[in-house]
Each structure stands twice: as structure tokens, then as C-alpha cells.
Amino acid sequence: MQTLSITSLIKDSPSAVAILDTQLRFAGNSRVWLNDFCPDHESILGKNYFDVIPHTPEKLKSILCECLENGSRNLSEGEKFIFPSGKIQWLKWKINAWTNSDEEIGGLIVLLEDVTKTKRLEELYQKAERVARIGGWEVDMTTNFIYWTDITKDIHEVPRDFKPDLETGINFYKKGEHREKITNLITNAIADGTPWDTELIIVTKKGNEVWVRAKGEVEFLDGKCVRLFGTFQDIDEKKKTELKFLEATQRLEIATRGANVGIWDFDIVNNQLFWDDNMYLLYGIDKKDFNGVYEAWQSGLHPGDKIRGEKEIAMAISGEKEFDTEFRVVWPNGETRYIKATAVTQRNADGKAIKMTGTNWDITELKNTQMMLSKSQESFFGAFENSDTGMAIVSINGKWIKVNQSLCSSLGYKEKELLKLTFQQITHPEDLQNDIELLNQTIAGEIPSYRMGKRYFHKDGSIIHGILTVTAVRNINGKILHFISQVTDITPQIENEKKLTRLVDITSEQNESLLNFAHIVSHNLRSHSSNLAMLTKFLVKEESDEERQNLLGMLSGASDSLNETILHLNEVVQVKVGALEKMKSINLYDSIKNVKKNLNLIIQEKNAVCEINIPKNLMVSAIPAYLDSIVLNLLSNGIKYSSPDRKPLIQISSEVNEENIILSFKDNGLGIDLNKHREKLFGMYKTFHRNKDAKGIGLFITKNQIEAMSGKIEVESTVGVGSTFKLHFKKPLT
Template identity: 30%
Template sequence: MIKVPQTSSTSFIIKQLPTPTAFVDTNYNVIHASDKWMQLFKKHTTTHKKSSLFELFPNLSPKWKNVLENCFKGNPQPLGIHQAEDDKNNELWYEWSNSPWYDNNEEIIGAIIQITDITDSINSELELNKKDLLLKQQSEITKIGRWEYDVNNNILTWCNITKAIHEVPPHFTPNIENAIYYYKEGHSRNAISMALFEAQEKGKAWSNLKLQIVTANGKEKWVMAGGKPIYHNGELVGLIGTFQDIQDQVDADNKTLNNEKLLRTLIDNLPVNVYIKDTESRKILVNKAECDFLGVDNPEEILGKSDFDLYPAESAARSREEDLMVMNTLKPIISKETLNIKLDGKETSFLSSKIPLLNNKGIAYGIVGISLDITALKEKETELRNIINIASIQNKKLLNFAHIVSHNLRSHSANFSMLLDFLNDEEDEDEKKRIIKMLSDSSNNLLETLDNLNDVISINTNTNIEKKSINLYKKVLDVHQYLTGYLLNNKAEIKNTIPKTFKVKSVPSYLDSILNNFITNAVKYKDPKRNSKIVLSASKEDGYSVLTIADNGLGIDLEKHGKKLFGMYKTFHEHKDARGIGLYITKNQIDAMNGKIEVSSEVGKGTEFKIFFNDKN
């Protein structure tokens, strides 16, 4: 242990010194030490045979001996900094100083050593160095440089990163004038000049100024500039700031923007409706076709709205159910035919697809919807189907007509041939006259047949029929007057209950023929037990003007004859004037006008025909 005399007053004073202090003789032995020293170096000052300073502190630099030798000669020098550990093994740093130790005769008998704890300062310096290193690394990674401007001395300093951004050599010395000159002429140069002026005159800082510079190599580059004034005792002494190369970011942003514009242009010009919905089925993107379909000019009128805001509740609920199914199952709906009904009641047919939008965890955060308007195609399909149906019906009629023509003309031809053979072989004049009369009757029948066939051909080949609006009540009156003699002779009564202003769209000649046929048929096939009574009425039904003609005649067994009721030369009663052509021609006339006929009948009670005139042209 250090041998410190405890009897003298000097020793007592040394012990009370406020700083760790030791007195060493010229042999480097510790003679006196303050209590602060003893506490500080407790681990080193416990019982020990040796008391030499260098034996107590073996890590001291050997150069310190030379320093102490000079101190013994009256020429003290700094001992420097020494690292040590306290009794808890904590790392400590001390700055050692020395001065000559004189006796009463002013002779140097050793050295007085004092130490100052600078651990906090060293740690702060190390931390600062570490931060400087990290800042430098971060600057290199983020391309953020620093600059400082000494206002009083008019000195501008750039770090290496700032110089690299400007593409100047490391030895380049900037000044405030050429620094401003590097900014591109126009907005960028004006903006940085104004920022510097306001910083110096108004103490106003600036940040995130996105500007362009022209480097020393003539390259245009986007940078982010920031800076603020520095004051000392209320006086402006300088400016400091950052300088970041953001060209890569600007290029990436421009590329993203161009890609977005390209994608938007593509989406807006697609001939299909495109939209994106979030998890609540709110639209977050729509293209021009979707806007046009919903009747808006600005997408903002749709964005944020759900189907419940845009469609009737039933349609919206059905769409929401589909959205949830796609997002929950992650299975898309592809080309499903749907019927969209807007709030104004307009119906549109679509081929719709819904595809889930997935995040990086495979969870749906919305859907992409694509809809193709097929309304026109559906209408064309319906029109084509109608044409095919009409062509099929016409083909059947043509085939039937060909059979009829073939059969009837063959019958007439065979009859003529047979009668001519009889006439050729007959010698009796009276019999010849009878045969000639039969030939004349057959000729008349042939002419009637040809007329009937001509009527049928005329109806089925006339593609330019023109329908007109005709007062049905007045037309019935005209036909009634025309048939007055026929009706009186057959004791038939017509009751016209049609409203006086009721109109139908029909070909005038067809309407005359239809009324004549149905009225004369009602009289022709009357029940012999009672006088004929015919009732005419009219009404409007689903786009049709309906004429009803009811009689109290013989009636028709529809179960037996219903399928061939309107066939050519089909008769259902043994009547001498029955030809089976009237209903066939009438049915063809009504079909040609896109109408229809319904019939109900009961044998012995009468028949009711309902003729439907299409109100459309």
C-alpha cells in the first residue's frame, strides 16, 4: 500500500485536495496521495509491496518516464490521456498533468501529478465520431450532401457528396455566386435566390425545395434543397443546409406517372366497362365507358359510391353478394350474362367478369370488374331468331302451298282429261252437251282456284305493305252496309259495340277482307234452329288493338279441328258453299301485319274470334 505519512499538516492538506492528486519522488514512487486519488484507484492502491507509479499502473506509456524526467528538471510537459477501469470494471478516461514538487529549499524532489476525469467528454466525442460516420454513410446511400456558409467571412463549404452531386472535383472551392449559378436558369435559380435572401433578411428557413441544377458536366439533375440560418447572440453568423440528389426518384416518379397515363388511356379507350371496388363494394376507379353507362361526365360523381347508390336495391344486393363471394372464395366470375337495371329503369344486358384483387398475403382487398354491353347483340339475336322463325314458318307455308298447288292442279288436270276422253268417245249430242257443261264448270273452278292461289301469293310476297290508322267502328259500318242484302236474306243481325273512336293499324284492303270473311262465315255457318247474331267489340291489350267477333252459329270442335283450323281448303261443316280458303287467307293477312288470332268455340253454341292488330308499324 502507498506509504503516506499521516502526522504532518502537509499530509493532511494533501488528503483534502478536491482533485485526485499524487506526489511522486524522483524514483517514481508515490509518496503522498489525496483521498480522491485513493478512492479513484482503490483497486490499484490496496496492499502492495511496490509503490512505483509504473508498477501500480503497468499500462502507463513508457514515454511518461521521459515526461516526468523533464518535470524533475523543471520542464513539465503534458502526460496526455490514460484509459483505466474503476473497481466495477467500468471504462474510464483521465487527462494527466504534472508539475515540479519543490522542498523548502526550492529544490525539486519529485513531481505533483493531477488527473481530470474526461470520460464523459471522450464518450461524447466517440459518439459524435460514430454519428459522423453514420451520417457520412447515410449521406452516401441517400445522396444527401451538406453545406455551410460563413456569412462574416463569405466562405461556402461543400461536403464531398455535395461536390459529387454537382460533378465537380474534390478540390473544388465553391462560393455563393457559382453555387447559385449551378441552378437551372428560370424557376429553379429564382427560387433558390429568393430562399437565400429570405433566410438572411428574415431568418426564414426553407426545406424540400424541388429544383433543377445543371452540373459541371452540363447534365440536368433534380435536387431537393433545404437550409436554415444560424445565429449567435442574436446575430446571423451563417447558413447550413442539405442537398439531395433526387434524379432517380424523379425518373421513377415520371416513369410511374407515364405508366399510369398509359394504363389510364388504355382503360378509358377500352370498349368495355372497367371498374375497381374496395371491400365495401365502393367504386375506387372507373373508366370512361362506365361513366358513359351511368350518365356522368366526371368520375368523381361515381367514386366512393356503392351499387346501392347507383342501382335499384334488388340489383345492388345481388351484385354485393357476387362481390363477397369473389373476395371470400378468391374465385373469379368470368363472362356471366347479367341484366343491369339502372335507377331510371333502363335495362342493359352485359357479359360481366369479376376478379379478386389480392395483396402480398393472398388476401382480397377488392375486385376488378369488366362488363361488355351485349344489349345490341341480344337484340340482333332476338331479331335473327324471329327471322329464322318467320323463315321457318314461311318455308312450311311454301311447302304446304306447293303440295296444295300440286294436288289441286293435278285434280283439275285429271278431271279435264277424263271429261275430254268422255267427250271424244260420246256420240249422243245431249250427253256431249252435258259433258261440255261439266268442262265449263271445271274451268270456272280452276279459275277460282288460281285466283285463290294468286291472293295467297300476293299476301306472302308483298314486303311493302303499309299500315294506316283506321277507325274500326266506321269500317264495320261500311262493311255492314255493303252486306245489307246478304244479311237480310239470311236473317242475320250485327251488333256493333266498338267504341266510336277506336282505331287499329291495318292495311285497309286487308281489314275489308278480314271483316268480310269473318262476318260472312258467321252467317254461312249459322245454326238452322236460330237466326244468326254477330257481336263485334274492341279493346286494347299489351300493344295490340283487339277486335272480337262472336257468333251463335254451329261452333267448331277445336279438339278435333283446332290444329288445321286455318289450313288451306280445310272445311269443318258439310255446307255446299264451304271452300276452306277464307280463314287461310285471313290468317295470312293478319300474320303479314305482325298480328295474331285466337279462337274459342263450343259446338252448338257458337264461336268467338279475337283478332290482334299490332299497334307498332
């Protein structure tokens, strides 16, 4: 084949044709090719195909190269390509290799066509069919051949290779009225050419009932029906929605009649007002007495609501807000009724209001109930605010919603402060779990309410004792809305009970003291009396003046000893009498410093070191005289019973826990053998070292004094190492 003859042959071809050589260079092309694929080139002869058309799809490039290499041909009726830029193009081609005179491959003849427009329409049509679920069908009456498109088969839920016939197609329609109707329509069409368009139910191959729209037409030849054809659309969802809507509409009509709801339309442009029958019942008027204009509605409004009603209609028309309101109407018999009204405003293309459609219903009973509820709420909140008992409305998550002044006063918070907290935050940890468990039982419906003793933290950190009563408030469906909590402050009673308990304890201890006193009297005073009696007898019998003077001296000493014993016993008895009433808030550091000052001489004599590690602002609740006596006793003991082997060191420190202030006296003295003396350590006239000044009364008095102030004393001691005494004082009330 000669390239020149081919070139001249295809130049005027009506198709896009190009001749390529073995280097894929253009040896010739039609004008159509130039216009369709190379509009920016005047001539492409001698240029490489891919240089001229650089965006050639990779698949087409491969096909061109393969055909040139193998001398083969390739044919495509249309291939879709999506380019990186997003452009979509369909190409149709026919590629053949051509040979020269030596039967060698001389290049390619390429017939290329851009079929994008046609293929796009086909694709859109196919997508539309799939989206709209519209299939086609045809019956050749001369051969009885039936054709169904894929969509039609999909609607019938049959496989793609399914081959229907006329009888099978009709039998897919639901037995009864649906099958009878389609049979009659097809029969009439075959007889007189009448087309049909109907909605029926078919039963698919899988047994599903589906609503379809079946359309059909006929073709006649020489007065004889030769062809039936049409479309088949799945309208199941749409049809079922329509049926549901119809059913809902019918139910709504029944409901509006039963619920006495009126429906109305207002033609704004023509001032025409349309009411259904229920509207006349709501306004208490006869239909014949209503002239169907806006003014007729307005005339039925209560005088106090006329201006507002007009304003809200005007606002709905202007688009400022939707019509959703309540108003009163006055019946012809003078009765006043409350009406709830809502409406939707319709507008034209220019946004102008042309129509309002709405509903009215009688809410008189609801309004009366609301007013009664309002009065009830006013009564409740009046009692709530003025109650002497602490009351609160608490949410399900434990946050205070509302609190009264009594509760604020009991807990020491202002209302705004308390509302920022939850009940969990101010509940004593030991009571919280029990409270939550009872609350959960109430939420679960196991109990309607609960009552418990509970401790709260006052704002100042002190403990408030209360009796808590919690009741759940539920809505009509039984769902808990919130809780009503009542807190009765019983702190004074609890404190009185504690005082009473302490008094009982003191009484018991005093009884023990009296018993101890009786033993001491029995033992010590008997010794003193025997001694006095013996001395007196000797004195009476003695004639020597010198010996009598000696006996008088001994008698005086015995008398002083008896007096000292009686004074000690009196001091013990007096320690706990009226102690609690004398309690004060005392600066601990200052008290210790004062006592230390009084002992400076003995401290210097013993070359002792006294370290005071106590905050200067630490306060304790104590009786001043008792506190001084205790500090004096323990400080002087630390010096008095110091070790001869080392310089005396007394360390005084403090610590604060939740309820108490603990004062510690630690020395490096002789120590006490607690294994031997623990039980009698704080006994009266008990001594543990050979100290001539020891009388065994100091620790006994100290223990009685600290316990009289509701405290306690503890001791740790090791012989040869030293002792530590710990005193527990109550925190002062702030």
C-alpha cells in the same frame, strides 16, 4: 356557566369562536368570527345562526342540531364542501355543548376555521403527486425505520400496508448494473453526504420492469448520517419514449445514409446554411467547395428553376406556404438531377422566421419513370379515345369514371349522361347477376379478368348486344384501383343471326307449306282433274245440244274452281317471300280505322258494335298490306260468325310489354270448340261453322302473314260465348 362571562372571554380570542343559545342564536362571538364569516354584519348578537350564515352546509347544520340535542361534541380536522354555486370550501371545527348553573344544556360553543387555502394546496399537491407519479421516502438510520408514501408503494406495486427495509428497497432495483449503481450511490451518500439523482429500472412486486427517477439526500448529526430521504418518480412512459426516439433517430441516420436523403438547416438571420454529408452527394460537390450560405445553394439550381426556387423560399419565410417543392440541380460535370425538398420554418415569439430545417432527396429515377408512365398513359388514352371498340374505366362500385366516344355511340348517351350512371343501371336484368358474380371473383383475386356476352339498354330502351371484357387494374400492393371494360357491339351480328334464324324458320315453314301444297295438289287438283276429265269425256260423247250446253257450264264451273284453288296456293307461297324487307313503322289506330271504314256497310247491316280502345299514337312494325288483311279478316269474321241471339260486339284493344305490342280482337259470336278443332284451327280449307261463305282460307292466310312479320297469333274461344284472337307485333325501331 354564565353567558356574559363567556362572551367577554371569547371576544378577543385569536380564533373564530361563537356562543350559541338553545335556539342557535348568537350569544357572543369573537371579532375574528365576525371578520371571517359575517363581514357584512356589525353585530350578530341575538340573531339565528342559519339566518346570519344561510349557506351553511347541510352536514354542519345536522351536526349543530345533534350536539345541541344530545349535549355532545364534534370535531373535524377539515371537511370539503361544494356549494350549488360551484364554490368549494374546507371547514375545520370543534363544537361543544355548554351547561348552565342547573347543569342544563345552555347552548353550544363553536370554534370554526376556514382552512380552504391550506387544504386546496394540500389537494393540489396530492393530485400533482398522483399525476406526476412522484412519491416520497425516508430512512431513519438510527432506528432503521423506512417510510414510503402511497405513491411510492403504488410504483413498486405493493399493498398499502407493506413495510419495507433498506435491503428490500435496494433489491427492488433490477439485478446487475441498476442495483449496483443505487447501492454505490447510497454508500457514497452515507459516507460523504453526496446526494444523488439518477434513472434506473426496478422490478415491481408483480414482476414488471419500470423506469424510475430516484433522488436522495442525507442529514448528518455530529458527522454521522442519521437520515436519508428523497423522492421516487415513475418515468417509465417518458423514458421508454426517449429510448424509442433515440432508437428512431439512430435508424433515421442509417436510413438517410442508405436512402441518400440529405438534411439541412438554414439560419435565416445570419445567412448560414448547414448541410450533412448526404447533401454534398446530392449536389455532386465537395464539402470544401461549399461556403455555407444561401447563395451557394442557389448557384447549384438549374437556370429554369432559380426564380421559382427563390420565390418558394420567400413564401415559406413569409408564412404564405410551407416549403414543399421539386427542382433540378446541375452538377459540376453538367449532369442534371431532380431533387425533392421539404422544410419546416421556425419562428420567434414575434412570429419572425429565424430558421428552416428540411430534407432533400434525389427523385431523378422517379421522375424518369413518371415521364415514361406519362407517355404510356398518353398512348393508352389515345388508343382509348380513338378505339372503334367501346371502352370504359369503371370504379369498384360500378360507376363510370371515363368512357370513350364509341361506347357512348353504341349506348346512345352523351358522355356527361353516361358518367352519371352505373353499369348496373343499364344492364339487362337477366345478365346482371352473372356479371356481378364474375366481378366479385375478380375482386377476390380468383380470376384476373373475365369475358361474357351481355345485353345493355340503349338510351331509347332498345337492347344492345355486346361482348364484355373486364380487366382489373391493381396498385403495387395488389389492391384494385379500377377496372378497364371493353364492350364490342355485336348488335348487328345478333340481328343478322335473328334474321337468318327467321329465314330458316320461314324456309322450314315454307317447306311445310310446300308439303301442304303438295298434299293439296295431290288431293284437290286430282279431284278437279278427274272432274274435268269426266266432264270432257261426257261432252265428247254427248250429242244433245242442250245437254252439251249443260256440260259446258259444269266444265266452266270446274275450271273456275280449279283456278281459285291455284290462286289460293299461290297466295300462300307468296306471303313469306321477302316479307322482312317490306316491314315499316305503321300507326295501328289509323290502319284499324281505315279497315273499319271499308266494312261500315256490313257493320250497319248486322247492327254490330265495334269498339276500338287503342292509343292514337301507337306504332307497330308490320307490312301495311298484311296488317290490313289481318284486321279485315278478324273484323269480318267477328261479324260473319256472330250469334243470332245477340247484337254483335267486337272489342279491339292493345297492350305493350317489353318486346311486343299485342293487338286483341274479342267478339261475342258463336265461338269455336277448341277441344275438337285446336290443332286444325289455322289449317287450309278448314271450316268450323255451316256458313255458305266459309272457305277455310282466311285464318290460314292470317297466321302465315303474322308469322312472316316475326309475330304470332293466339286464340281463346268458348262455344256460345265468343272468341278472342291475340296478335303479337314487334315494336318499331326508333
